[in-house]
Amino acid sequence: MARTSRKQIDNLAQVPIEKIWNTCIYGRLSEEDERKKESDSIGNQISMLERYIAVRPYLKLISIFKDVNQTGTNFDRPGFNEMMDAIKSGKINCIVVKDLSRFGRNYIETGTYLEKILPFFHVRFISVNDAYDSLNASSQDDGYAIPLKNLIHDVYARDISKKIKSGLAVKRSRGEFTGCVAAYGYQKADNGRLVIDEETAPVVRDIFKWASNGMGDMRIAQKLNELGIPSPSQYRYEKGILKSERYANVRYWYKSAVRRILINPVYLGHMVQGKSKSDLWGKGGSMEQPQDQWVEIKNTHEPLVDEKTFSTVRCIKQERESSERKQVEPQRSNILKGLVFCGDCKRSMKWRKMPKSKGPALYYFSCATYEDIAKNDCVKKRMDEPDLLSVLYTAIRKQIDLAVDIDRMVSKLNAKEGFCQHQSEVDAEITETEKKLSRLSMLRSSLYEDYQEKLLDEAEYLFTKAKYEKDVTLLRSRLDELSSQKYRLNTMLTPQNPWLTALKKFKRNKAITGEMISELVERVEIFSDQSVSICFRYRDEFESLLGFIEVESEVRVS
Structure with missing residues (x-):
């Protein structure tokens, strides 16, 4: 047990207790940074900040957040958003960064976070290399220095953006490919030109041949899947061109991918670029550009199809699309949109329309995998919409x-x-547990002072510190249990329970409605034997309610 001086005990309310800050590390690395120097690597940033925190007992490291290949010119970054969620939930009240440029390069938005948002959440901000600590910052010393540094980072980011755009424009004018991934059927050579990919070029030629013979986009996609030809995304992933795991199992060809190939003039040997414009400095998004601003350079690389075949395919597609537009009738909305899935392949089922010679058309659901993609990958199934409803x-x-x-x-x-x-x-125990936590926090805070004043040796300090932390962990765990129990008592076990409220709303309905479905149904699965599995919303609330009713009825009020 820690020995505390009588003077400290007498004046406990007057002694300023050093606050323990729940701290997170934030690191960021952009693509531009990654090409520059190893000292800015994300690993080095984090290691440096961990060492900084380790020698400051008042900083308790809770989490590490990082963004790799993310621009600093806007704050819509996965790691940053996760950090802000932790701040809003109260888990974090101190941020430590290597320097201000890691936090952000946008002068206005960075200033808004430092001067308004973080102070609003009572969050301390430390920038190590800038020797800036918001807790100790004086308006006189830092009122100009920090905004000036933010402005310098902002101007630097704008300058880099302009240089990149200028360089891309020059390359496009020379007919060089400036995109990240070459069109399917080609590879990007070291000199920036497109060269034929001998593995996939035959597939492109087959697609044009089938289309020129009148085969539709969907049927071409089905045929490619039946032949077991990897989709463009899967092929690029297997070759290491695309590295994200989300492309690992994109097995299927879709008619949209076939259509993109059939209308792309790159297969005539022409380079068309600048279809979209990226905001490299600001929000990082892209915007479609009008056709008169596209950059088209003819005969920049070897074609995969001749002009005659390309024109034939274009004419066939135009005639087919014109005919389909004439046949289109006004269609009512699908009240089950996004809810119906195949019970076998787990993919979304397609809502289809079957016209009738007499009377209204019949709508039904069928497996899109079997009908449109690959018959070998699922089994045939169909259910008429009235039966499902x-x-x-x-x-x-x-x-x-x-x-x-x-x-x-x-x-x-x-x-x-x-x-x-x-x-x-329950309320009384919550109050008592919170008081115990408060007392322990005060004792834990004063412990380091005892150690500094030589009232405790290092072994005693570490032993007592570990005991306090264990007690705090147990009390917090108990407080979480009690809070959960209180929530169930005050929210779940009441007539205002979300599950009860949602269902009682429709107790007078004599027929199903779109509103009823959207509020109560989360997912529907249809199987080949015509059985249906329904996943309702509020199922957790329902199960919790039933379990709690049973416990309360038997234990508390029996």
């Missing part, structure tokens, strides 16, 4: 009837004296 209404009606019964049970339970007493007991 009937199944859904029956299931929802049962849920509504169950909710009405449970609502009565909840009302009776809330009226019992034992239930109210249990709520009071």
Whole structure:
């Protein structure tokens, strides 16, 4: 147990206790930084900051957030957003960065975070290389220095953006390919030119040949899948051109990929670039450009198809699209949009329309994998929309009837004296646990002072510190349990339970509606035997409610 001087005990309320800051490290590396020097690597940034925190007992490292290949000119970055979520939830109240440029290069937005947003959340900000600490910063010393550094970073980012754009424009005018990934069927050579990829070029030629013979985009995609030809994304991933894991299992060809190939003049040997414009300095997004601003340089590389074949395919597609536009009839909306999936392949099922010679058209759902992609990868299944809606209404009606019964049970339970007493007991224990935590936090904060004043040796300090931290962990765990229990008592086990509220809203409905489906249904799966699996929203609230009713009825109010 720590030995505390009598003077400290007498004056505990007057002694300033050093606050322990729940600290996070934030590191960022842009593509431009990655090409420059090893000292700016994300690993080096984090190691340096870990050493900085390790020798400052008042900084407790909670989390490390980082963004790799992310521009500093805007704040829409995955790691940064995750850090801000931790700040808003109260888990973090101190940020440590290597320097201000790692935090951001946009003068206005960086200033907004440092001067308004972080102070609003009572967050301390430390920039190590800039020797800046918001806790100790004086308006006189830092009122000009920090904004000036932010402005310098901002101007630097703008200058880099202009130079990159200028360089790309020169390369495009020479007919060099400036994109990241070459069109399917080509490879990007070291000199910036496109050269034929002998592995995929035959596939492109086959696609044009089939299309010139009248085969539609969907049928071409099906044929490629049946032949087991890797999709463009999967091929590029296997070759290491695309490195993100999200491309690892993009197996299928889709008609959209086929269409992009069939209308791309790159296969005639022409280079068309500048279709979109990226904002390299600002938000980092891209914007489509009008056709008169595209950069087209003819005969920059070897073609894969001749002009005659390309023109034939274009004419066939134009005639087909014109014919389809004439046949299109006004179509009502799909009230199950995005909810119906195949029970076997787990892919979204397609909502289709079957015209009738007499009467309204029939709508139905069928497996898109079997119908449009590859018949070997799933089994045939179909369900008419009226049949599916009937199944859904029956299931929802049962849920509504169950909710009405449970609502009565909840009302009776809330009226019992034992239930109210249990709520009071939980509130009282929460209050007592919070007091214990507060006392422990004060003792833990004063512990380091005892060590500095030689009232404790190092072994005693470390032993007591570990004991306090263990006690705090146990108390916080208990507080989490009690808070969860209080939430269930005050929110779940009431007539205002979200599950009960949502279902009671529709208890007078005699037929299914789009509103009913969107509020109550999360996912529907259809299987080849015509069985249907329905996943309802609020299922966690429902299960929690049932379990809690059982416990409260048997234990607390029996």
